[in-house]
Amino acid sequence: MNEPRRTDPARDAGTYPASARIAMVGNPNVGKTSLFNRLCGVRAKTANFPGSTVEARVGTCRADGREFEFVDLPGVYAIDLELPESKLCRDCLAGRLEGCMPDALLVVLDATNLARGLRLFRSIAALGRPLIVALTMTDLARKRGLSVDAQRLAVVLGVPCVEANGRSGTGIDPLLGAIAAAREATPQLLAACLAPSWIDETVTAIVGGPNTIGTDSDRLTDRLDAAFTHPILGGMLFVLAMALVFFAIFRLAEVPMTLIEDGCAWLGSTVAALLPEGALSSLVVDGIIGGVAGTIVFLPQICLLFFLLALLEDTGYLARAAFVMDRIMCRFGLPGQAFVPLLSSHACALPGIMSTRLIPDPKDRLATILVAPFMSCSARVGVYVLLVTILFPNSGFFAGLAFAGCYALGAIAALVTAAIFRKTILRGHSRPMVLELPPYRLPNVRGALLSTYDRAVVFLKNAGTVILSICVVMWWLSAYPKSEMPEAAIVLEARAVEVEALDADEADALRTEASVLTARQQQEYSFAGRLGSALQPAFAPLGLDERLTVAVMTSFLAREVFRSTMTVLVGQGDSDDDTKVADELARATRPDGTKLFDPATSAGLLVFYVLALQCLPTLAVTARETGSWKWAALQFGWMSGVAYLLAFAAREAVLFFGVS
Amino acid sequence: MPDQPTLPDPIRLPLTQLKRGDRAMVADASISAEDRAILRAMGLDETCQFTVCRVGSGGPCIIQVDATRLGLSPEFARRIMTRPCECPDATHCAVTAPESLPSGPSATDRA
Numbered sequence: 001m002n003e004p005r006r007t008d009p010a011r012d013a014g015t016y017p018a019s020a021r022i023a024m025v026g027n028p029n030v031g032k033t034s035l036f037n038r039l040c041g042v043r044a045k046t047a048n049f050p051g052s053t054v055e056a057r058v059g060t061c062r063a064d065g066r067e068f069e070f071v072d073l074p075g076v077y078a079i080d081l082e083l084p085e086s087k088l089c090r091d092c093l094a095g096r097l098e099g100c101m102p103d104a105l106l107v108v109l110d111a112t113n114l115a116r117g118l119r120l121f122r123s124i125a126a127l128g129r130p131l132i133v134a135l136t137m138t139d140l141a142r143k144r145g146l147s148v149d150a151q152r153l154a155v156v157l158g159v160p161c162v163e164a165n166g167r168s169g170t171g172i173d174p175l176l177g178a179i180a181a182a183r184e185a186t187p188q189l190l191a192a193c194l195a196p197s198w199i200d201e202t203v204t205a206i207v208g209g210p211n212t213i214g215t216d217s218d219r220l221t222d223r224l225d226a227a228f229t230h231p232i233l234g235g236m237l238f239v240l241a242m243a244l245v246f247f248a249i250f251r252l253a254e255v256p257m258t259l260i261e262d263g264c265a266w267l268g269s270t271v272a273a274l275l276p277e278g279a280l281s282s283l284v285v286d287g288i289i290g291g292v293a294g295t296i297v298f299l300p301q302i303c304l305l306f307f308l309l310a311l312l313e314d315t316g317y318l319a320r321a322a323f324v325m326d327r328i329m330c331r332f333g334l335p336g337q338a339f340v341p342l343l344s345s346h347a348c349a350l351p352g353i354m355s356t357r358l359i360p361d362p363k364d365r366l367a368t369i370l371v372a373p374f375m376s377c378s379a380r381v382g383v384y385v386l387l388v389t390i391l392f393p394n395s396g397f398f399a400g401l402a403f404a405g406c407y408a409l410g411a412i413a414a415l416v417t418a419a420i421f422r423k424t425i426l427r428g429h430s431r432p433m434v435l436e437l438p439p440y441r442l443p444n445v446r447g448a449l450l451s452t453y454d455r456a457v458v459f460l461k462n463a464g465t466v467i468l469s470i471c472v473v474m475w476w477l478s479a480y481p482k483s484e485m486p487e488a489a490i491v492l493e494a495r496a497v498e499v500e501a502l503d504a505d506e507a508d509a510l511r512t513e514a515s516v517l518t519a520r521q522q523q524e525y526s527f528a529g530r531l532g533s534a535l536q537p538a539f540a541p542l543g544l545d546e547r548l549t550v551a552v553m554t555s556f557l558a559r560e561v562f563r564s565t566m567t568v569l570v571g572q573g574d575s576d577d578d579t580k581v582a583d584e585l586a587r588a589t590r591p592d593g594t595k596l597f598d599p600a601t602s603a604g605l606l607v608f609y610v611l612a613l614q615c616l617p618t619l620a621v622t623a624r625e626t627g628s629w630k631w632a633a634l635q636f637g638w639m640s641g642v643a644y645l646l647a648f649a650a651r652e653a654v655l656f657f658g659v660s
Numbered sequence: 661m662p663d664q665p666t667l668p669d670p671i672r673l674p675l676t677q678l679k680r681g682d683r684a685m686v687a688d689a690s691i692s693a694e695d696r697a698i699l700r701a702m703g704l705d706e707t708c709q710f711t712v713c714r715v716g717s718g719g720p721c722i723i724q725v726d727a728t729r730l731g732l733s734p735e736f737a738r739r740i741m742t743r744p745c746e747c748p749d750a751t752h753c754a755v756t757a758p759e760s761l762p763s764g765p766s767a768t769d770r771a
Contacts, residue, residue, distance in 0.1 A: 077701030082694060112727035116703040144727060196707075221729070222713055229731070231718040323720040323731055330733075432695045433733035434702065437722065 019067045023092050026108030028075030029438040031136040034166025036072035037450050063176040079123055084362050093127055104130040104182035111141035111148050114203045122193045125185035132182045133161040134175055146207040153206045158186045167444055228320040238321045249304045256300035264293030291471020294558055295463045295617045302351040305344055306455045310448035316438040326433055332415040333422025338368040345375035349618045353625055361431040367418050369625055370635050373613050374414035376407045383562050387606040389582035390597045406610045413611055466620040483525035489514040528554050542647050543601035545590055559614040604651030611643035675721055675737040682712045684742040691739055709745050
């Protein structure tokens with residue numbers, strides 16, 4: 001068995017080693033993360049420790065020629081609770097994380113709620129590790145008329161104690177200086193703090209007694225709480241806040257998303273021009289650049305979402321909003337905090353799943369992750385437009401109704417699935433809906449930017465590793481084996497050469513036709529195409545022929561591929577005009593002369609695309625956030641199964657009512 | 661030996677039946693031991709008084725313990741029995757109350 005690494009011998013020699021690991025522990029909302037951000041800035045990263053569903057942040061800081069590694073542990077009310085964050089703290093403090101024992105523990109105490117902090121301190125002191133105390137919120141405590149005496153607290157606790165403020169940066173240097181003086185709690189203190197009156201006596205000695213003084217700020221807080229948590233007014237304010245957030249996301253992300261798309265297109269064409277035509281060029285341009293571009297295009301939306309959510313959370317509003325939505329969400333076994341991730345999934349499931357970290361209960365969080373991809377994301381819109389236009393070519397009203405119905409169907413499927421999962425595989429006790437409501441304050445923009453940077457790095461790492469690998473595999477499946485150019489295409493090319501001198505436009509049209517025939521043959525001949533052909537019997541009950549099956553199979557990479565695949569397979573060139581493409585697909589026929597997109601098949605296909613999980617990056621992010629591919633597989637299997645059954649039911653219903 | 665006079669049972673009210681501005685202490689709660697431990701760790705044990713900031717109207721129940729506000733869903737708050745306080749100037753009543761919430765089975769556990 002591996003013993004945790006201890007660096008105590010260096011301490012025993014009277015000095016810290018060149019690099020010391022300091023674990024930061026404290027109650028939630030005491031300003032611990034602000035302090036960590038001030039200490040480490042961008043030299044920090046999120047660490048997912050094996051076996052843990054919660055995360056800590058690790059960062060470094062240099063001071064006086066020494067390097068400190070800080071571990072920002074999640075806020076806990078006690079370290080002995082059976083909660084994931086308490087377990088992570090226990091493991092870290094006992095040296096079970098990466099086998100590395102912290103050299104010292106920095107306990108962050110809130111001067112406005114010293115009693116609760118001292119309860120946590122008491123259990124941490126009993127671990128016998130060197131301690132330093134950072135006393136935060138002292139400005140707020142003084143505003144409330146409390147006297148704050150950090151020196152006295154240092155004497156009472158017998159360990160260094162420094163007033164520090166992560167937002168303003170005051171007290172950071174003295175805090176770093178105090179780390180070298182960290183020491184273990186004395187046996188006398190450990191004995192004294194077991195007395196029932198120790199906490200009350202200490203609070204009285206340090207801040208002049210329990211905080212009973214009301215302030216103007218309390219009255220304002222009362223009024224704001226009454227408005228923000230009111231079932232009707234609070235609900236309306238929440239809808240307004242979310243509408244503003246999502247308007248900002250869609251509006252502000254538009255320009256950087258276009259820049260990323262254009263940049264990737266430029267990169268692809270430049271690389272294609274530099275590399276000789278062949279397998280390597282296709283791999284780099286179509287597989288790597290094309291695949292990763294399809295994922296990182298969402299980076300601006302992700303950054304904006306996390307930045308705005310961090311600002312909202314910092315104001316203290318999100319904790320109140322959670323109660324408003326809890327009344328609705330709890331009927332489906334989800335907590336109020338699940339609303340924001342589900343709403344975010346309408347933009348893209350990736351940021352939606354990543355934002356489930358707002359949910360404290362692991363089962364609630366898992367249930368939300370599993371159902372988030374049901375919400376109709378922006379990538380589905382293209383397919384909805386195409387199929388709805390085919391279904392209702394002359395009725396804008398019914399087309400609009402069907403479009404809205406797609407969104408409603410996705411949301412209903414998500415909520416019903418959540419209720420089923422919470423009563424079956426995720427059955428069990430949920431954390432009670434008790435939340436600390438942090439004080440209202442102006443958001444910390446620096447902290448929000450650091451948090452956004454952290455999320456962006458995590459997303460890009462995922463895009464550059466797992467998602468890149470998946471893209472390369474999918475490229476290979478659709479590009480190999482290579483087919484010969486079909487004879488008809490060779491004839492068309494030859495005719496194009498003949499007529500080029502007389503009619504350049506005619507020559508271009510012939511070449512386009514030839515390339516469509518070649519692409520169609522390649523689609524059918526590739527592994528993905530063959531898989532589609534092999535699976536066609538399974539999709540026959542949905543009315544899909546081989547071409548539609550291939551289109552459905554290839555769109556498991558990303559659902560927006562459906563449109564381009566169908567235009568190739570049906571024999572039309574791709575176009576930006578949705579109506580033109582829909583017209584051409586609506587005219588396509590099967591070998592027996594019947595319509596390929598008859599109403600029953602189109603309705604079934606629409607339901608399938610609303611409910612199926614056809615987005616490999618989403619599966620990769622689910623696996624990462626849940627820590628297991630098992631949950632990603634369940635998500636994929638469940639959503640595909642539900643999509644298949646309901647698509648079948650929709651097709652049969654249309655056939656039953658004889659709609660043609 | 662003369663019989664000791666029987667003291668009347670202290671008034672116990674569900675948290676949701678208190679009014680805004682009332683001060684009270686937790687008397688008992690029909691909740692699991694796990695939830696009990698969470699409440700205790702959040703500072704809501706039988707040794708502390710709290711002030712009711714908001715209650716009713718279908719929204720959460722908001723109470724203030726020291727300078728910290730806690731929000732509880734109405735369903736959860738209904739299961740917490742409280743004892744209204746008659747010493748409004750004190751926040752902690754460690755002398756008159758046990759150290760923590762009772763650890764025995766709750767009404768729900770027994771049911």
